[in-house]
Amino acid sequence: MTTPDPRLSINQATVKHADLATALRVTATAGVQAIGTWREPVQEVGLATAAQMLTESGLRLSTHCRGGFFTLPAGPARRAALDDNRVAIEETATLAAAGAEGSTAVLVLVAGGLPEGSRDLLGARERVRDAIGELAPDAAAAGVTLSIEPLHPMYASDRCVVSTLNEALDIAADFDPAVVGVTVDTFHIWWDPDVLSAIERAGREGRIATYQVCDWKTPLPADVLLGRHYPGDGVIDFEPMTRAVLATGYDRDIEVELFNEDIWATDPLEAVKRTAAGFASAVSPYLTV
Amino acid sequence: MTTPDPRLSINQATVKHADLATALRVTATAGVQAIGTWREPVQEVGLATAAQMLTESGLRLSTHCRGGFFTLPAGPARRAALDDNRVAIEETATLAAAGAEGSTAVLVLVAGGLPEGSRDLLGARERVRDAIGELAPDAAAAGVTLSIEPLHPMYASDRCVVSTLNEALDIAADFDPAVVGVTVDTFHIWWDPDVLSAIERAGREGRIATYQVCDWKTPLPADVLLGRHYPGDGVIDFEPMTRAVLATGYDRDIEVELFNEDIWATDPLEAVKRTAAGFASAVSPYLTV
Numbered sequence: 001m002t003t004p005d006p007r008l009s010i011n012q013a014t015v016k017h018a019d020l021a022t023a024l025r026v027t028a029t030a031g032v033q034a035i036g037t038w039r040e041p042v043q044e045v046g047l048a049t050a051a052q053m054l055t056e057s058g059l060r061l062s063t064h065c066r067g068g069f070f071t072l073p074a075g076p077a078r079r080a081a082l083d084d085n086r087v088a089i090e091e092t093a094t095l096a097a098a099g100a101e102g103s104t105a106v107l108v109l110v111a112g113g114l115p116e117g118s119r120d121l122l123g124a125r126e127r128v129r130d131a132i133g134e135l136a137p138d139a140a141a142a143g144v145t146l147s148i149e150p151l152h153p154m155y156a157s158d159r160c161v162v163s164t165l166n167e168a169l170d171i172a173a174d175f176d177p178a179v180v181g182v183t184v185d186t187f188h189i190w191w192d193p194d195v196l197s198a199i200e201r202a203g204r205e206g207r208i209a210t211y212q213v214c215d216w217k218t219p220l221p222a223d224v225l226l227g228r229h230y231p232g233d234g235v236i237d238f239e240p241m242t243r244a245v246l247a248t249g250y251d252r253d254i255e256v257e258l259f260n261e262d263i264w265a266t267d268p269l270e271a272v273k274r275t276a277a278g279f280a281s282a283v284s285p286y287l288t289v
Numbered sequence: 290m291t292t293p294d295p296r297l298s299i300n301q302a303t304v305k306h307a308d309l310a311t312a313l314r315v316t317a318t319a320g321v322q323a324i325g326t327w328r329e330p331v332q333e334v335g336l337a338t339a340a341q342m343l344t345e346s347g348l349r350l351s352t353h354c355r356g357g358f359f360t361l362p363a364g365p366a367r368r369a370a371l372d373d374n375r376v377a378i379e380e381t382a383t384l385a386a387a388g389a390e391g392s393t394a395v396l397v398l399v400a401g402g403l404p405e406g407s408r409d410l411l412g413a414r415e416r417v418r419d420a421i422g423e424l425a426p427d428a429a430a431a432g433v434t435l436s437i438e439p440l441h442p443m444y445a446s447d448r449c450v451v452s453t454l455n456e457a458l459d460i461a462a463d464f465d466p467a468v469v470g471v472t473v474d475t476f477h478i479w480w481d482p483d484v485l486s487a488i489e490r491a492g493r494e495g496r497i498a499t500y501q502v503c504d505w506k507t508p509l510p511a512d513v514l515l516g517r518h519y520p521g522d523g524v525i526d527f528e529p530m531t532r533a534v535l536a537t538g539y540d541r542d543i544e545v546e547l548f549n550e551d552i553w554a555t556d557p558l559e560a561v562k563r564t565a566a567g568f569a570s571a572v573s574p575y576l577t578v
Contacts, residue, residue, distance in 0.1 A: 118524075119525065119526040122529075152442065153442045153443070153480040154441065156479075157505060157506070157523075158508075190410070190445075192452070193455070193459075218447040220443065224443070224509055235403055235446045236408065237410065240411075
C-alpha cells in the first residue's frame with residue numbers, strides 16, 4: 001500500500017454506515033491525515049465527545065457537513081432551519097479547534113430545493129441569500145466560513161437551487177470572504193463550460209473554502225444522488241480543474257465525498273484505501289505546481 | 290375540448306410509438322396545426338411519401354429531428370456521421386417544402402457525448418464546432434437552419450457535450466444566423482441562472498430556430514432520458530422564459546417533445562390532447578405580448 005496523499009481528506013459520507021469512532025479509526029489507519037465530518041454521527045456521540053475523539057485521532061478537520069436547506073419562505077420552519085444552522089456553526093468551530101494543526105472551520109451549505117408546490121426558482125434563490133445574510137454574523141463570531149456548494153443542475157428542483165460556481169460566487173459576493181466562501185466539487189461542476197474561469201474568479205475573490213474531488217459516470221443509478229465514484233473511475237479529467245484550483249494558491253486539504261451504495265457496502269477501511277488509491281492516481285499528479 | 294393553441298406543434302417523439310401516418314392523423318384530428326418530425330418514422334415510409342403525407346395532412350413542419358452526434362474523432366465513423374447529417378439536411382428541406390404555409394426548415398442537432406473511453410470534454414466540444422463548420426455550406430445550400438440544442442448537464446457525458454444556451458450561442462457565433470441557430474427547450478435550461486439573459490442574447494443574435502416547452506419533475510425516472518412531462522405537470526414556471534422568447538420577436542411554432550414511458554403508453558390522440566391542454570394552461574397565457 002502506498003502512503004496516501006498528505007492533502008487527501010476523507011469526507012465521512014464516503015463511509016456513511018460507519019459511526020464516528022470507526023470513521024476516525026479507518027481514516028487514520030489508512031494513513032490519511034484529514035477528515036470531513038457529518039453532523040448526524042457527531043450528534044450521535046455528542047459534540048464534546050466528538051471533539052475529544054477527533055483530537056485523539058490526530059486528524060485534521062477539513063469541513064463539517066452540512067448546513068443549508070433554507071429556501072423555505074418566512075415562518076416557523078424557516079426559523080427552525082436557521083437555528084439549526086447556528087448549531088451547525090458552533091459544531092464546526094468546536095471540531096475545527098479540536099482537530100490537528102491545519103484544521104479549517106468550514107461549514108458546507110447545501111441551499112435546498114424548491115419548497116413543496118412552488119415554481120418560484122428566483123424567489124428560492126433570493127431566500128438563500130437572505131438566509132446567509134442572517135447567519136453570517138454568527139459565523140463571523142465563531143470564526144467559521146460558510147461554504148456555499150453549487151450542486152449539479154439535476155438537483156436544482158429538489159435539493160439545491162444553487163447550480164453553478166458563478167452563481168454561488170454571486171451570492172457570496174455580498175459578504176466577507178473569511179465568512180462566506182464556496183465549495184468547488186468536481187462532480188457538480190465538471191460539465192460547466194465556464195468552470196475554469198469560475199475557479200479562477202473564486203480564487204481571485206478569495207472564496208475557495210474547500211476543494212472536493214469525485215468522479216462522474218453514466219448511466220446514472222436509479223437514485224441520482226448516489227452516482228458518485230472514486231476519482232479515476234469515471235469520465236472527469238481532474239487535471240484542468242485541479243491545476244486551476246492550485247493556481248489560485250489553494251493550500252488546504254482536498255476532500256473525497258462519495259455517495260454510492262456499492263462503496264457504502266464496502267468495508268470502510270477498504271473504501272478509504274480505495275479512495276486514497278484513486279486520489280493518488282487521478283488527482284495527486286496535478287498537485288505539484 | 291378546447292381548440293389547441295394555434296402555435297402549438299407536436300414533436301413526434303411525444304407519440305413515439307405511432308407511425309408517421311398515425312402521428313399526422315392524431316395531430317390534425319386534435320386540431321393542432323404543426324408537427325416536428327423524426328427521422329426514423331420518415332425513413333420508414335421513404336422521404337417522398339412522407340413529404341406527400343405531410344402535405345395531405347395540412348400541417349406545418351416546425352422542426353425535423355435530429356442530426357448531430359458528431360463528437361467522434363477524425364475517421365470513418367465521423368465521416369459516416371457527417372454524411373448522415375447531410376441526408377438529414379435534405380430531409381428537412383424536402384419536408385419543410387411539403388408542409389403547410391409557415392413551415393420552417395429547422396434540423397435539430399444533438400451534439401453527442403464523450404467518445405467511449407475519452408475524458409476530453411473540451412476536445413469533444415471543439416469537434417462539434419468543426420462538424421457544424423463542415424455541414425454549414427450544405428445547410429445553406431438547402432435553405433436549412435441547423436439548430437444546436439443544449440441538453441441538460443446530466444447528459445453531458447453520454448449524449449450532448451453542449452450544456453448551456455450560452456455555450457450553444459458561442460458555437461453558433463461563427464456562422465450565419467440563417468444557417469446555424471439554437472434550440473431553446475425549457476426542460477434543459479430552466480435551472481440556468483443565466484437563462485433569461487441567454488434567451489435575450491439568442492434573440493439579439495437572431496438565433497432562436499425553435500422554442501420548445503416541456504416540464505421538469507423529480508424524482509427522475511431510472512432512465513433519466515425519460516423524465517419529461519406535460520407543461521404544467523412539473524416545477525417549471527413557463528412565464529419568464531416564454532415572455533423572454535416572445536420579447537425577441539419569435540413568431541414561430543412552439544413544440545412539445547416528451548420522452549416519457551407513461552405518455553408513450555397513452556393512446557396517441559389522447560396524448561396529443563393532453564399536451565394541448567397542458568400547453569393551453571401553462572404556456573398560452575404568456576403568448577400575448
